[in-house]
Amino acid sequence: MEQLGEPLNVKLTAKLIGVSPWTLRQRLMPMGLPHFRIGRSGKLTFYRDQVVRWILQHQSQVKGGYR
Numbered sequence: 857m858e859q860l861g862e863p864l865n866v867k868l869t870a871k872l873i874g875v876s877p878w879t880l881r882q883r884l885m886p887m888g889l890p891h892f893r894i895g896r897s898g899k900l901t902f903y904r905d906q907v908v909r910w911i912l913q914h915q916s917q918v919k920g921g922y923r
Contacts, residue, residue: 861905869902873911887914 864872870880885891890906893899 859905860903861908862903864902864904864907866900866902869907872904872907 866877866880870877873880873884875884880889888910890902890910892901892903894901
């Protein structure tokens with residue numbers, strides 16, 4: 857899992873990016889922010905390195921923030 861980085865929940869991922877959990881779910885996930893639904897509960901899981909790579913690739917779209 858070294859390529860993925862540590863697993864993060866919604867709150868930690870939002871904090872890493874600098875947006876609210878609402879913005880993460882409503883704006884960034886539909887834009888393609890990589891995530892997985894784990895287990896029967898469908899808990900959202902993000903992997904740090906994947907998120908960072910995605911942000912770097914989409915900086916112009918995310919720049920200025922969706923706060």
